[in-house]
Amino acid sequence: MWKKLILGLLIVLLLAAAVIGMRFFTSNTPFESKHKYLYIRTGQATFPEVIKTLRDSHLVKNPGSFEWIGHRMDLDQKIKPGRYEIRKGMSLFNIARMLRNGQQSPVNLVITKLRTRQDLAALIGRRFECDSASVMDYMNNADSMKVYGFDSTSIMTAIYPNTYTYFWNNTPTGIFKKFFAEYRKVWDDERKEKAAKLGLTPGQVYTLASIVEEETNANEEKGNIASVYYNRYKKGLKLQADPTVKFALGDFTLRRIYLKHLTAESPYNTYRVAGLPPGPICTPSLVTIDAVLDQPVTNYLFFVAKSDFSGRHTFSETYTEHLVNAKAFQKALDSVMAKRQAAKEDIGTQK
Template sequence: MFRKLVISVLIIVVLAGTYAGWQFFTANTAFPEKSKYLYIRTGHATWPEVSKSFHDSNLVKNPTALDLLATRWDVSEKLKAGRYELKQGMSLMDIARLLRNGTQAPVKLIITKLRTKENLAGFLGRKMEIDSADVINYLSNADSLQPFGFDSNTVMAMIYPNTYTYFWNASLNTIFDKFYTEYKKVWTEERRQQARNLGLTPAMAYTLASIVEEETTALDEKDTIASVYLNRFRKGMKLQADPTIKFAMRDFTLKRIYLKYLTVESPYNTYMNAGLPPGPICTPSLQTLDAVLQSPQTNYLYFVAKSDFSGHHVFSETYEQHLVKAKEFQKAQDIEQQKRAAAQDDIETPK
């Protein structure tokens, strides 16, 4: 009888051990997605807090077994803040090893077009651990920006559309160091010389490129539009760039710039202020920047959108020529608005 009892106990122990091993070494994720992310905030890298995340979420099937493994492996002593990717099918051993080694999943920041410092702050706040308010403070702090050679007006000229890779809890200095590294790569000696030939600094060239970027999506005429603004700039004329009015008003949905908008008080209003605005109005593409730097010599001082709404423009050397083309476009705009209003009436009128 005693022998049978011992054998029974041994069987139970073996089965329990087998079950425990099965829990630790086989797939234990509880989500159907390809992967999920665990975020451990700075200052909260303690196992009780991380354990609560596992118990409160649908990340693993057996969070209690993970607690046991984390204790035996001293995970809490080596735990680090960060963003960790939990892939479907991972075992508890895989997860514990991931956390103990601090193997973070990097964040890819894909920057395309941003218009304001607030846009950048919001973007970083959504993608990174950083609070957007801290980003705004950083962008407004002369001491923070001085090492890069920018101020609170020109700082966006450091940001070039590209893909940047960081750890989720990277500091603001780390983030902007990488922005600045990309900025230096863009501004080769060849591009710097091209800017000098136009009488521009890199920041001025970037600011002009930002205006051109907002003026048109037609790559084949960006260099010509740039030549118009350069001609005005050299003659001391006001640039009178409609996109700067949208920026000054912080209303990027405007389709038509009316006379009443042209008096908005802002250093970015190029109808009221001569020269370039104090900083860029968006983050232009590298293609647009090169179009500015390689702009041809022309005598054009004016341009207006074509009346066929093709997205292209017609250029003029004199104001008289420009008025004719401008009236054609305004007439086309009025007709288009009338058509839209009529179509709306048809929709709203009971049949």
């Protein structure tokens, strides 16, 4: 009789252990996707709020059981803010341990081509806990910028296209610390020496490169275009760069620049103001920066799009040559526009 009783108790205990194991140590994720993210904000999330998020977002099948195991793992005292990846098939125990240990999922911030500080702040605000307003406040803070030798205008010259990896709850200070580290990496002794030979600071090289970046996607032309603007800059001539007019107007959809646009009052309008603009008009690639540093020695002062519409340019040393090249392009453009208009009229007559 005792043997049967003991055997029965063992079976009950084994069944209870199996139920507990099934509940806490096997898959407890109801979603079909490969993963979902749980966001716990700094200084705002309490354990009950996390439970509510898990329940409302359907991140676990049994939020009540998670609450039970969470209390026993001291999650209500040790929970850490951050962005956590809950992978399909995770158990309640694994999720609780991940939260207790603060094992966040990193965030990649991919910088490609940005034009303004507002663009940068918006991008960071979309990817991290800190919002765009706090990022703008950081960039506008003279003390924060001064530590690294920048100000609210020149700060964009410290932003280089790359992929930067952080935790989601990083602060603007932490985010920009990596930007500054990349800046120091880019401006090694070799690049500094090349800039010095041109009589330019790293910030001026960056700003000039930003104009070249907006002028062409053809890497083989970037050196010649850089030489045009550099030659004009050294001679004290206005750069007269169309992309700076777009930046001054804040209208990057403009396809053509007309006389009415050239009157925009802005330090970035290089048709009105001589020299380089006070800051960059976009974040140029390293290829473009190196094209500025390694530009060929030329006497070019002008360039215009080729009349074959290849996207390439014709370069000239004198204004007389430039007028001939510009006239050829305008003639080709007028011909194309006339053909398009004729085609529209022909379609209209067939209705």
